[in-house]
Amino acid sequence: MPFSYARFVSFRNLEDSEVDTRAERIFLIGENGQGKTNFLEALYYLCYGASFRGSVDQQIPAAGSRGFGLAAAWSSLAGGGALEDSISIRYDGQTKDIRLNGKGLRDRKELVFHNPAVVFCHEDFSFAAGDPERRRFFFDQCAGMLYPGYIDSLRSYKRILKQRNAALKESAHDLLDVLDPQFVRFGLALMEDRQKLHRRFRKDFPRLYEYVSRLGRPVELSYSPSWKNERDVGSLLALLDSRREAEIIFGTTRSGPHRDRWEFTGEEGSFTDRASTGQLRLLSLILRIIQASAVAAGDGDCGDADTGGGPDPYGGGVVAATEKQPSNGGAKPRWPILLLDDVLLELDVGKRRRFLELLPPPGQGAQAFFTFLPEEPWTEYENGDTIVYRVHNGRFENQKRL
DSSP, X not given: OOEEEEEEESBTTOOSEEEEOOSSEEEEEOOTTSSHHHHHHHHHHHHHSSOTTOOOGGGXXXXXXXXXXXXXXXXXXXXXXXXXXXXXXXXXXXXXXXXETTXXXXXXXXXXXXXXXXXXXXXXXHHHHSOHHHHHHXXXXXXXXXXXXXXXXXXXXXXXXXXXXXXXXXXXXXXXXHHHHHHHHHHHHXXXXXHHHHHHHHHHHHHHXXXXXXXSSOOEEEEEOSSOSOOSXXXXXXXXXXXXXXXXXXXXXXXXXXXXXXXXXXXXEESTTTOOHHHHHHHHHHHHHHHHHHHHHTOSOOTTSSSOSSOOOOOTTHHHHHXXXXXXXXXXXXXXXXEXXXXXXXXXXXXXXXXXXXXXXXXXXXXXXXXXXXXXOGGGGOOSSEEEEEEETTEEEEEEEO
8 A cells, every 4th residue: 555654753863853645656866875765674674574775773763863664554555545554663763662553563475565665776786796595585575475384484594494404414413304394394385486476577577678678589488496396395305315325524504495596598598697787777677567466466376378467457558569468457566665776777778668568557557756856857756646855954945746
């Protein structure tokens, strides 16, 4: 659901204030270092109870403050309407209190499916050009937004992996017989959801990347599980047993979902090894678009059919452009909040236009926040109900509704 307002107290350099966000698109115009990204960070924090920057909470309070506060309301309509939900977050320098509709939350994961957000930022480049761990991070994030049990399975798997590695290093080998059945069970759960996720990305990624890039040759996404042939508990336990001696020598677990690989390939092999910086940047943007559309459809598995099991998230002109047809008789997708931080700068005019066509059109109940430098042609991107803010030293000035 769209934000209707957001309130900040001692959050980075943002002036203590309440900002009206009752529009489908909100443009933040300002030079670097004025607070545009801090604003997006605050919205993301309200959606998930944590920052997308990887910052620890102690780094967020404004100078001279020990803590910070955030509050917001979400409404059912982009242009206003009855308020349905409210959230408040207080951090006092040691503890964090998150309240949804006045009720305290014990675990941040309770927010994941409530009002999700997808952020497009420069750090996403690492999903394309970074190491395999960064790509696993992105796809784990996607799966956590789509499959209710994934976060718990991932937490349990990581906990047991840590215990298993400790047992290998400390020669507590008898513990492996206790840990391995749990290790396999949670690992299989992760693999199952990752394979569902791969089916959606495998179908959507090549055509959307080609639509925006006009590269003229296919770029595919592959998922390679570390456990390649074993798909049941018994065979995996046998595999681990056969590799135990080697793992004892190396002192670490050498197979499992923590070693799965996601790769982008072209006609000549690895695409990321040969792609330009611009091509890699676009790759990361397309990943985010598919992430958002999968959340909007409410279905992370499109199977082998041409359409997904939920509503078609690609509205407007992109339906014709990508030859994607509605899949469920016209039900409206529920888009996450979209936070786009200076991501259009590195695209040429044609790619920029085609990328924007992938965003939800007016009337879909979606809300998107954009940051721009003053010299950018931001007036060309207005679409439907838009509010424009000039941002200077953390202050939001000169509100204009287009």
